[in-house]
Amino acid sequence: MARANPNPVVAGVLSALLAGAGQVYNGQRKKGVTYMAVEAAFLILLFTVLRDPLYGLVTLNPVGKFLDSRHILLAGIIAAFVVAAYAWFHIANIVDAARSASSIRAFHALPEDARRISPEYWAPARTLGPYIYIAPSILAAFFVIVIPLAFGILLAFTNYNLYHCPPAGRFDWVGLANFLKLLKPGSSWQNQLTMVLGWNITYALLGTTLAFVSGLVLALILQNRRIRFKGVFRAILMLPWAVPATVSIMVFFGLFNTTFGPINDILKSLGLKAVPWFQDRTWARVSVLLTHVWISTPFNLSIISAALQSIPEEIYEAATVDGASPWQSLAKITFPLLMSIVAPILVLTLAGNFNNFGIIYLLTGGGPAVAGSRGAGATDILMTWVYDLGFRQLQWSTASALAVLVFIFVVIFSLINFRLSGVLRQLREEE
């Protein structure tokens, strides 16, 4: 301890000017020198390796060895994250210098005998331990999730399309043009967006609700004491969850098929008319919902069963003693308690179904086609339309702008979910 009475403000200001300077002023030499080395390393990187990518990120002009616009953007994003990580370190370093200064001050203000406790106790060393454990995951998630997502978001502000397509062409920043195009009232884009969004919300709400209701009905029946062979019924009803969804969807593609599919055969043998499942917009939507309910009911059934079992038996007994009918205890006890337990999961499923890509892509492919559209079909949800815009029409920037809009919807859903499930509060309480 070089200084008995360091000033937190001075320590903070010194560390703001040069990382580690405040720590050295406090007498924490080893830490201070390490921090200084980190800042020096960063500055060297900034003016060598990071310079070209950062310049490229701002202008999207070819620079140095980065010629392909996509590479320029990617390298720029990585460089920007390095800068952000350093900024976080620098701020933490300022806070640390000021806090350490006041701890040391408090320590020296103590009576002599109390000071025999190690000063480390008052200014505990930050250990690297936890960061070593999380580093592999963070790095992997950074390259596989964070950077690609940042890239996707930024593409929404470029003109990356068929005519500006690297490596032959190059794309540039265009600001909010893609969003304005999509949202411009009365335009074909906006009409299309409204149609797709409308069906997307309907699909998510209806699909989630129908699967929940069918799961609820089955769970309640399986809970009933008068029902025998519960194990057998349960095992059969869980089967759709066990079959990989991709397989189930493709099987339903065959079931609904109008040339050889058995569903129309059955309808005809019942004296009904054959249904143009994938050719008619309404029937195509019905087929999507039916497939969805078939696949998702078991998950709902198992969640609801687990929740029902967690409701204590005594509540029902008390209700029966008080003369409640079975229907009353269902409506007044089971249902409210059940909802409070499964609501967070329900909202999460809703958000998931909003982007339930596989079922639509593999079943109807978004079709049937709609006249005068921007490529979206009657069963297209935002995500399948986005995929089509990108991979088939090569309108990457418009597709990305749409994806950003989807993200905003999902965040709103999920915020409600967090509020409901109290995840954030729990995390705060843990610390």
Added chain:
Amino acid sequence: MAVTSRQEKTQRNPGRVLGTVLMYLVLIMACIIVLYPLIWVLSCSFKSTAGLVGSSLIPANPTLANYKKIFTDPNVNFGRWFFNTLKLSAVSALVALALTTPAAYAFSRMRFAGRRQTLIGFMICQMFPGFMAIVALYTLLGWAGLIDTHLGLIVLYAGGAIPFSIWLLKGYFDSVPVEIEESALIDGATKFQAFTRILLPLARPVLYVVALINFLGPYAEYLLAQVVINSGSKWTLAMGMRSLTVSQFATDWPIFSAVSVLTALPIVIVFLSAEKYIVSGLTRGAIK
């Protein structure tokens, strides 16, 4: 409905009997709806490829020709698809588990700057629509020379599994009492030893669940596989099955059926035998 007291059980009034019959009817209907598609595809796999497959559940002239064909026909290389898929799923699951277990331990047992922010960050990652990342992933993989390689796909599967796995593992670790580890620390064990020798054995069930879920995820994944892989020899089961359905020829349907039966069967068996653990692993955090 959910509950019947003993008293009521003895009073067999007609309304009650009717209710029971109705409940059985609903259950049986549901079972038929669940079973029909499965039995249909099973029976299709034994139907001959000549003529339409139809709705009958019993093939007129049952044949094993389709199964023979998917192992011998060079265009329907089931063995290769299956091997590729198993390799991809197993390696992805193990890599994801190895990456996330130590991280979940740190998040559960240690308190450090940035902990809460990172956990919330992982949660937000899961809200992004997958498509947003695809263009960048394709570019990144191209840069790293991993397009059309299984390694590229493994990187995507394992990386994508990180946020969910960390949350699931952390939730389970939180529920394991910390006292046993603390006493080991007092006895001179390092934190790493407390983690590997004490917590991991106690948390074995959730390790299996996370590995299994991360195995099942890539097993029938189609979208990313189709973006990354081109060569037929590297196809996965989902890609192969898709190629059989989009051909639109009804005559391919029995072949498709045979492939999907063999694709689904191992998963159904694994899933049903581990169902209890999967359900409790998934719901443990949410339902207490």
